Amino acid sequence: MAKWDYSAAPESTEIVDVRDTYGLFIDGQFVGPASNDYFKTINPATEEVLAAIPIAGETDIDNAVRAARKAFKKWAALSGGERAKYIFRIARILQERARELAVLESMNGGKPIKESRDVDVPLVAAHFFYYAGWADKLDYAFPGRRAEPLGVCAQIIPWNFPLLMLSWKIAPALAGGNTVVLKPAETTPLTALLFADICRQAGLPPGVVNIVTGAGPTGQALVRHDDVDKVAFTGSTEVGKEIQRAVAGTDKELTLELGGKAANIIFDDAPLDQAVEGIVNGIFFNQGHVCCAGSRLFVQESIAERLIGKLKQRLATLRLGDPLDKNTDIGAINSRDQLEKIRKLVGIGVEEGAELYQPACDIPERGFFFPPTVFTGVSQSHRIAQEEIFGPVLSVMTFRTPAEAVTKANNTPFGLSAGVWTEKGSRILWMADRLQAGVVWANTFNRFDPTSPFGGYKESGFGREGGRHGLEAYLRLKETT
Numbered sequence: 040m041a042k043w044d045y046s047a048a049p050e051s052t053e054i055v056d057v058r059d060t061y062g063l064f065i066d067g068q069f070v071g072p073a074s075n076d077y078f079k080t081i082n083p084a085t086e087e088v089l090a091a092i093p094i095a096g097e098t099d100i101d102n103a104v105r106a107a108r109k110a111f112k113k114w115a116a117l118s119g120g121e122r123a124k125y126i127f128r129i130a131r132i133l134q135e136r137a138r139e140l141a142v143l144e145s146m147n148g149g150k151p152i153k154e155s156r157d158v159d160v161p162l163v164a165a166h167f168f169y170y171a172g173w174a175d176k177l178d179y180a181f182p183g184r185r186a187e188p189l190g191v192c193a194q195i196i197p198w199n200f201p202l203l204m205l206s207w208k209i210a211p212a213l214a215g216g217n218t219v220v221l222k223p224a225e226t227t228p229l230t231a232l233l234f235a236d237i238c239r240q241a242g243l244p245p246g247v248v249n250i251v252t253g254a255g256p257t258g259q260a261l262v263r264h265d266d267v268d269k270v271a272f273t274g275s276t277e278v279g280k281e282i283q284r285a286v287a288g289t290d291k292e293l294t295l296e297l298g299g300k301a302a303n304i305i306f307d308d309a310p311l312d313q314a315v316e317g318i319v320n321g322i323f324f325n326q327g328h329v330c331c332a333g334s335r336l337f338v339q340e341s342i343a344e345r346l347i348g349k350l351k352q353r354l355a356t357l358r359l360g361d362p363l364d365k366n367t368d369i370g371a372i373n374s375r376d377q378l379e380k381i382r383k384l385v386g387i388g389v390e391e392g393a394e395l396y397q398p399a400c401d402i403p404e405r406g407f408f409f410p411p412t413v414f415t416g417v418s419q420s421h422r423i424a425q426e427e428i429f430g431p432v433l434s435v436m437t438f439r440t441p442a443e444a445v446t447k448a449n450n451t452p453f454g455l456s457a458g459v460w461t462e463k464g465s466r467i468l469w470m471a472d473r474l475q476a477g478v479v480w481a482n483t484f485n486r487f488d489p490t491s492p493f494g495g496y497k498e499s500g501f502g503r504e505g506g507r508h509g510l511e512a513y514l515r516l517k518e519t520t
């Protein structure tokens with residue numbers, strides 16, 4: 040019998056003008072790197088080269104920080120209302136160019152177009168709108184304290200949400216009167232460079248936003264630059280620790296948003312079909328390249344068999360493939376290195392005795408893809424229950440009592456997020472009180488909103504992004520007695 044299936048519905052790439060070679064965005068201009076060194080950025084779904092990207096060295100970083108310093112005086116001296124006009128303008132242009140941004144985000148990063156189009160880009164615009172609204176209210180936001188900008192902010196972001204992480208960093212910094220030098224991840228520089236073009240289009244004064252591309256050493260040079268007042272980093276715990284060491288003993292402010300190994304906890308009174316959707320969204324959204332992904336599933340023992348049966352059925356309906364196809368649920372893994380890391384940890388899971396389940400699915404011949412994967416029979420000591428895999432891999436464990444769920448959920452060096460599924464409101468509050476996680480979602484997962492602070496405990500970092508808390512991270516507050 041013929042199997043019914045979706046027809047291909049690829050989004051056109053015509054709207055995007057990918058240049059052969061890009062420049063660094065310094066002092067309002069695109070300029071070549073002093074070293075004249077470039078690297079190639081690719082489309083992880085096809086392995087095709089998209090463009091040559093400059094590698095910023097120490098001279099370029101110095102130029103970018105100088106430009107930001109020069110711009111800082113005037114930018115900070117503008118009234119909040121004037122700064123807000125620029126930020127609102129950026130937000131509106133982001134909306135106008137939303138399709139272009141979404142297509143480029145999917146081409147360079149591998150995420151499904153329906154996510155970049157419906158989640159990433161709308162949230163990016165929302166962040167700029169939200170923080171534009173704060174710019175003229177700094178005098179009232181922190182009663183009894185006067186808010187001053189910090190100065191030049193060095194911002195380093197990862198590849199999993201290239202534009203969204205840019206917005207979390209740049210929007211509050213600008214609203215607070217700071218100027219920035221931002222380094223996107225090596226594998227996903229293109230939308231940050233398109234954002235630079237948007238800054239020009241918005242008439243943002245030169246030097247307020249600078250974008251420098253390159254790999255780890257570029258980030259290192261930026262963090263270590265003497266004239267930086269604040270470092271904001273999102274990425275791995277390992278690099279976060281290195282940055283903390285580099286900043287120690289200086290007067291640079293620091294916020295770190297690092298890894299996670301979130302618990303998604305399902306009680307026996309939870310609405311199971313909704314919970315299955317929440318589990319899928321929790322771990323397979325963005326191929327699991329999510330710091331707050333619900334990568335550890337804790338199911339109450341009495342419903343475990345039923346729930347896992349439903350989950351397996353649902354997995355079989357996920358469509359993996361071309362990120363630009365509007366039907367695609369699971370796109371490409373961001374890089375070959377990341378694919379290797381996922382393969383290695385999945386291999387370790389099998390060796391350690393966990394039971395692997397993957398639905399039958401066609402893996403494209405070219406590009407980096409990994410099927411949705413569920414491990415059952417996982418124990419707390421397994422590496423797949425402890426380490427951040429950062430891929431579409433779920434480790435399932437069980438519990439009997441709420442106290443046991445809390446103990447198991449907290450048994451991790453991380454503490455970024457958690458999810459609780461139950462019909463009982465009192466149980467949600469009881470659990471939220473005890474879970475060591477910066478964000479606890481109730482009967483939902485992976486919900487983001489610019490008004491809501493996000494950040495970690497323990498090895499997941501410190502500082503908050505989003506909401507008034509996120510604004511505070513870019514301000515020096517002084518008593519007004």
Ligand code: NDP
Nearest residue numbers: 196197223224225254255258259274275278297298330429
């Ligand atoms: P990294 O932490 O290495 O990268 C994050 C950013 O930091 C990138 O822009 C990176 O540049 C830059 N960077 C790298 N080294 C330094 C340094 N010494 N000083 C300053 N900046 C630096 O993450 P990876 O991309 O290497 O991924 C490694 C693992 O980290 C993943 O497998 C995943 O498990 C985890 N990860 C977690 C994230 C999270 O949000 N929790 C986000 C991304 C990754 P470049 O891209 O050039 O390396």
